[in-house]
Amino acid sequence: MQQNYQQKTLGILGGGQLGRMLIQSAINYNIDIHILDPDPNAPCKAIAHKFMRGSLTDYDTVYEFGQNCDVITIEIENVNTDALEKLVEEGKEVYPQPQLIKLIQDKREQKQFYKDNNIPTADFILTENKDDVISNLDFLPAVNKLGKEGYDGRGVQILRSADDLENAFEAPSLLEKLIDFDKELAVIVSRNKRGDLVAYPSVECAFHPTANLVEFLFAPANVSLEIEKKAKNVAIEVIEALDLIGILAVELFVTKDGEILVNEIAPRPHNSGHHTIEANFTSQFEQHLRAVMNMPLGNPDLRMPAAMVNLLGEEGYTGDALVEGLDEAMKEKGVYVHLYGKKITKPFRKMGHVTLLNEDLDVLKSKAKKIKELIKIKA
Amino acid sequence: MQQNYQQKTLGILGGGQLGRMLIQSAINYNIDIHILDPDPNAPCKAIAHKFMRGSLTDYDTVYEFGQNCDVITIEIENVNTDALEKLVEEGKEVYPQPQLIKLIQDKREQKQFYKDNNIPTADFILTENKDDVISNLDFLPAVNKLGKEGYDGRGVQILRSADDLENAFEAPSLLEKLIDFDKELAVIVSRNKRGDLVAYPSVECAFHPTANLVEFLFAPANVSLEIEKKAKNVAIEVIEALDLIGILAVELFVTKDGEILVNEIAPRPHNSGHHTIEANFTSQFEQHLRAVMNMPLGNPDLRMPAAMVNLLGEEGYTGDALVEGLDEAMKEKGVYVHLYGKKITKPFRKMGHVTLLNEDLDVLKSKAKKIKELIKIKA
Numbered sequence: 001m002q003q004n005y006q007q008k009t010l011g012i013l014g015g016g017q018l019g020r021m022l023i024q025s026a027i028n029y030n031i032d033i034h035i036l037d038p039d040p041n042a043p044c045k046a047i048a049h050k051f052m053r054g055s056l057t058d059y060d061t062v063y064e065f066g067q068n069c070d071v072i073t074i075e076i077e078n079v080n081t082d083a084l085e086k087l088v089e090e091g092k093e094v095y096p097q098p099q100l101i102k103l104i105q106d107k108r109e110q111k112q113f114y115k116d117n118n119i120p121t122a123d124f125i126l127t128e129n130k131d132d133v134i135s136n137l138d139f140l141p142a143v144n145k146l147g148k149e150g151y152d153g154r155g156v157q158i159l160r161s162a163d164d165l166e167n168a169f170e171a172p173s174l175l176e177k178l179i180d181f182d183k184e185l186a187v188i189v190s191r192n193k194r195g196d197l198v199a200y201p202s203v204e205c206a207f208h209p210t211a212n213l214v215e216f217l218f219a220p221a222n223v224s225l226e227i228e229k230k231a232k233n234v235a236i237e238v239i240e241a242l243d244l245i246g247i248l249a250v251e252l253f254v255t256k257d258g259e260i261l262v263n264e265i266a267p268r269p270h271n272s273g274h275h276t277i278e279a280n281f282t283s284q285f286e287q288h289l290r291a292v293m294n295m296p297l298g299n300p301d302l303r304m305p306a307a308m309v310n311l312l313g314e315e316g317y318t319g320d321a322l323v324e325g326l327d328e329a330m331k332e333k334g335v336y337v338h339l340y341g342k343k344i345t346k347p348f349r350k351m352g353h354v355t356l357l358n359e360d361l362d363v364l365k366s367k368a369k370k371i372k373e374l375i376k377i378k379a
Numbered sequence: 380m381q382q383n384y385q386q387k388t389l390g391i392l393g394g395g396q397l398g399r400m401l402i403q404s405a406i407n408y409n410i411d412i413h414i415l416d417p418d419p420n421a422p423c424k425a426i427a428h429k430f431m432r433g434s435l436t437d438y439d440t441v442y443e444f445g446q447n448c449d450v451i452t453i454e455i456e457n458v459n460t461d462a463l464e465k466l467v468e469e470g471k472e473v474y475p476q477p478q479l480i481k482l483i484q485d486k487r488e489q490k491q492f493y494k495d496n497n498i499p500t501a502d503f504i505l506t507e508n509k510d511d512v513i514s515n516l517d518f519l520p521a522v523n524k525l526g527k528e529g530y531d532g533r534g535v536q537i538l539r540s541a542d543d544l545e546n547a548f549e550a551p552s553l554l555e556k557l558i559d560f561d562k563e564l565a566v567i568v569s570r571n572k573r574g575d576l577v578a579y580p581s582v583e584c585a586f587h588p589t590a591n592l593v594e595f596l597f598a599p600a601n602v603s604l605e606i607e608k609k610a611k612n613v614a615i616e617v618i619e620a621l622d623l624i625g626i627l628a629v630e631l632f633v634t635k636d637g638e639i640l641v642n643e644i645a646p647r648p649h650n651s652g653h654h655t656i657e658a659n660f661t662s663q664f665e666q667h668l669r670a671v672m673n674m675p676l677g678n679p680d681l682r683m684p685a686a687m688v689n690l691l692g693e694e695g696y697t698g699d700a701l702v703e704g705l706d707e708a709m710k711e712k713g714v715y716v717h718l719y720g721k722k723i724t725k726p727f728r729k730m731g732h733v734t735l736l737n738e739d740l741d742v743l744k745s746k747a748k749k750i751k752e753l754i755k756i757k758a
Contacts, residue, residue: 024403027426030718047406049425281713281736290709299712303682323385330669333678334660339385339409357660 011069015042390448
């Protein structure tokens with residue numbers, strides 16, 4: 001029979017680079033994409049079938065946007081979930097489910113959820129204010145995380161000793177045992193309404209020393225089969241416990257004694273899956289579309305080892321973005337440039353990424369560092 | 380230094396599936412795409428930065444369209460080349476070069492060009508009208524091709540015997556010796572302004588028995604290294620003889636005695652290169668962008684053997700397109716669906732394509748046939 005998802009309109013809350021790459025995939029299926037974003041120059045603006053400028057956190061705006069869509073999804077968690085719940089009541093399909101977005105928006109609820117579901121995660125204490133944190137001096141060294149609205153490294157800080165306590169968050173937050181981890185992995189899992197479930201091979205993330213952003217990613221992760229299996233199983237546990245429909249990126253710590261702990265999750269395409277566009281049989285963006293539109297899920301296998309380099313706005317430059325070094329980088333075999341169409345650069349702003357393909361993981365590591373040196377986003 | 384091509388606007392004459400796939404690639408480089416097409420529902424309409432409705436063959440329309448672009452290219456040959464030559468005079472960059480588009484528009488001039496440049500091609504006679512053809516009865520069996528405006532199989536017919544002569548074209552055309560070929564290959568070559576040149580591995584085309592359209596494509600072509608080398612060399616000879624900037628698809632016959640003859644050429648992304656999106660290190664669409672924007676050319680190597688199946692409108696159906704069998708097809712590993720966003724289907728209209736990846740060419744052949752049976756475009 002005729003596949004009715006082609007006649008459905010998919011609304012995406014957020015019009016940034018994730019929405020932009022979702023649109024690139026949706027074009028292959030004739031799916032009309034509507035975008036809601038507050039930025040009149042959002043990366044999705046020119047390529048969306050319909051672009052509505054407006055607040056993602058305003059009830060009326062989100063509710064009105066959803067009226068013209070059959071299916072609604074997100075590319076950022078900070079959205080008005082009450083409006084989404086209302087849309088579900090009125091028969092719209094919203095994936096990930098609004099109550100799950102709400103749960104994940106609050107890192108405190110997220111952590112409690114892991115605990116309640118026996119999902120391995122670092123020990124933690126919930127704190128309501130700065131004094132709460134100070135009263136837990138003996139819990140240090142720890143990571144102090146704002147409950148809500150932290151993103152791209154903001155709202156997260158390490159408190160190593162009493163001297164750091166003055167920086168403790170005054171708002172409801174979370175104090176998490178600092179894990180002396182061996183590696184940081186990410187596993188992307190996906191489920192559709194039919195209940196199909198697939199897990200991507202784990203990837204290894206290297207974070208920027210100061211910006212607390214992924215700087216490099218390597219796929220596959222350089223771990224034992226046993227760790228790989230454990231990591232996948234934990235990610236599957238999480239998506240099943242949530243009963244989530246869509247894609248879920250699960251960030252994991254591998255401790256020195258081979259334990260797997262869930263760090264954080266994102267119920268949408270994620271930076272740790274950008275390489276899948278060229279490196280895997282099915283990209284995370286197509287997979288998310290397949291999941292939320294209830295198509296069959298695609299095969300997640302890796303076609304070739306890959307590295308991903310985030311192109312972050314250079315420190316000390318703010319203004320109209322100028323990209324340096326692209327030509328030199330593009331000459332190489334297996335180098336894939338993705339620019340996000342952002343006119344303005346700021347220090348550490350995600351302006352694009354580059355994926356590298358090569359059979360040899362060591363070659364990938366040196367090439368990734370070379371790309372990082374070569375391409376600079378200035379103003 | 381900063382790569383100025385990101386600030387250039389690329390105008391494309393034609394807003395069909397080729398333009399649509401060019402846009403999918405251009406998004407990665409922040410290149411603004413303007414589209415000119417007479418169809419208000421052209422596949423590019425919703426995803427182009429600017430869409431202008433108008434005739435591709437009208438001087439004033441093409442000239443006006445070009446005013447707002449820095450670089451202009453085509454996705455169909457039947458355009459007004461006088462307007463393009465005027466735009467070049469006024470400092471616009473137009474690739475492929477207008478005089479080459481003009482040459483290729485006329486299959487008679489095309490053939491004469493091969494002859495003048497000692498490029499191997501089937502013997503031919505130029506005919507001005509039906510009587511000319513009839514007076515060349517002894518040249519049969521032959522292929523009778525209209526000089527101008529034949530496309531997607533139209534304007535081409537086989538004249539086997541005297542009985543067929545009544546169908547001979549009344550317009551200026553060409554009578555080409557019918558080649559008893561062993562295989563039909565296509566080789567895509569590309570050149571940029573810097574003079575870099577790359578050639579893709581040859582592919583094997585299987586045509587539809589009646590519609591004279593590519594039905595299946597297999598990459599790599601199942602030919603000897605010697606034939607592969609010969610085919611590439613001929614394709615390189617052609618692009619160098621033309622001094623063309625952009626991408627050039629060269630359709631070739633391999634005769635029973637291993638001779639390579641040029642059949643036809645297309646100075647743009649071509650149906651014989653659709654598989655390169657998933658199967659090669661650089662897709663033909665990105666390669667065309669790189670060439671016309673004078674970026675470094677990308678590596679053309681095959682990553683994995685592939686088959687491509689054209690999704691043609693089913694015979695007997697005209698109207699709002701309904702796609703059957705997608706779900707079943709999408710379940711398989713290494714199956715890539717590309718729908719072109721055409722609302723209306725007609726018999727043999729190109730509505731989309733599917734690329735299949737698999738290490739085994741025999742598996743690809745059987746899977747390609749299965750996809751053909753599975754996916755039907757009806758109304």
